[in-house]
Amino acid sequence: MLIHRAREAGFAVGVALIVSVAATSAYATDPTPKWCQGVxxxxxxxxxxxxxxxxxxxxxxxxxxxxxxxxxxxxxxxxxxxxxxxxxxxxxxxxxxxxxxxxxxxxxxxxxxxxxxxxxxxxxxxxxxxxxxxxxxxxxxxxxxxxxPNYAAGFALGAEAAKRADLKAGDKVFVWGLKGQGGDRGQRTVGVIDAFTKAGAKVIYQEIDSATNADPNAGTATFVGVMGANPGIKIVVTDHGGLTSNVGVYARAASLKPGQVFFAGFDMSPNTAQAVKEGYQNLVIDQQxxxxxxxxxxxxxxxxxxxxxxxxxxxxGAFVDSSNVDAVAPLAAKEIR
Incomplete structure (x- = not known):
């Protein structure tokens, strides 16, 4: 009888130890607030x-x-x-x-x-x-x-714009980018140009100057000049989030009507969302x-x-256009997307 009870007591202690170890283990992995403090x-x-x-x-x-x-x-x-x-x-x-x-x-x-x-x-x-x-x-x-992946993203945007605008061999496209910038960044512009070249388009290229790089409004005269010197441009790609946000300004300055030229670019912003809704901006890659x-x-x-x-x-991973801009626009307004 005593041995039996001792075995029962031993079993109870063992169970208690297992529960205790399990509880300690659970506490050790509990979420910790501000766990990167001090870094x-x-x-x-x-x-x-x-x-x-x-x-x-x-x-x-x-x-x-x-x-x-x-x-x-x-x-x-x-x-x-x-x-x-x-x-x-x-x-x-x-x-x-x-x-x-x-x-x-x-x-x-x-x-x-x-x-x-x-x-x-x-x-x-x-x-x-x-x-x-x-x-x-x-x-x-x-x-x-x-x-x-910058080259792939540039090529994807150029190819998608060519498809949606029904680009034909010999059509003119204007790429406004940063091909001259070092390393991977310049490769995004190269990807856009390669996609249009593959489609047989005539590519008109303009490097974004330092003033426009810092302030997109500084490029308005450049845009108007390029469009005026090259009538019949079918697609414009702005390879810069700031320039893409200014498409409405550029288009109006050049007296372009919504849909007259297919605009494609990188990055959402409140102004870009508005330009999509107005019909000026047709396609955007959202880099999040x-x-x-x-x-x-x-x-x-x-x-x-x-x-x-x-x-x-x-x-x-995604394009934004008139079909889905309403879902993204409120987040763009908060500068999250």
Whole structure:
């Protein structure tokens, strides 16, 4: 009888221990607020403060900062690759835990800074414009990429615009882009041009100058001049979120009616949504720049705290046009999409 009871007592103790261990295990994995607190990050929205696209990225950064708890310093670069490279060097000098930036400078100029970053214990990751060789070298240490595969995105936009506008061999198209910019960023414009070349179109190309890059209104005279000098242009592609947001202004300045020319471009904004509704803007690739801000902060926090490798996320999965703009427009107004 005593032995039987002792066995019962032993069984009860064993069950209690199992429950206790299970409960301890559950508590160990409970969600933790602000779990990235104490981590210092330098984040690059890309353009001017408050500018189109840059502000969407900034909003993603800010939400991640609020949700996760790191301390974030922001560098606004006016879409100037040289300014961004200088700011990256400044950020490195502060010995931050992580840097989330664009690859505008290209591999040749940026790779030495990436090497310096990881040598000093700073996690370096990219958004919007990749540094594929550096990412391959350091992905296991946290180097990731959040954005579109740029050449493929450019080609996809050009091909879709050609199809929807019923482009014929010999038709004129105007591509306003950044082919001359280093690395992966210039490849997006190359992708657009290649798609039109494959379709047999006559491509009229204009590099976006530095003034227009920083302030799209500065390009109005350029747009009017190109359209006036090349009558019969069937498609216009603006390979820049700021310029795409200004399509309504450009079209009116050139006395174009809605639908007279097929406009395609990159990135949603309140003005772009309005231009789609008015019939000026016909096709937009939505890169979801908010994610290009939020996810790199998450990337750095995951690597710093838990040793995770870099994230690689394609954010450009959909076109926006008149059929679905009403769903996106309210989010564009909040600078989330």
């Amino acid at each position: 210092k990050i330098a984040a690059f929205p890309g353009g001017p403060q408050g500018g189109v696209f840059a502000n969407n990225v900034y909003n993603g950064f800010k939400q991640a900062e609020l949700d996760l708890g790191p301390s974030v310093t922001y560098y606004f670069s006016d879409w100037d690759p040289n300014k961004m490279l200088t700011q990256i060097q400044q950020a490195l000098a502060t010995k931050v835990d992580g840097i989330a930036t664009y690859g505008f400078g290209g591999e040749a100029a940026t790779a030495p800074m990436v090497d310096q970053a990881f040598a000093q214990g700073t996690i370096f990751t990219t958004l919007n414009t990749s540094l594929p060789e550096s990412q391959k070298k350091y992905s296991a240490k946290g180097f990731g990429y959040v954005g579109a 720049p908010y994610l290009q801000g939020y996810l790199p902060i998450l990337n750095i926090c995951l690597t710093k705290k838990f040793g995770f490798s870099g994230l690689d996320v394609n954010t450009a």
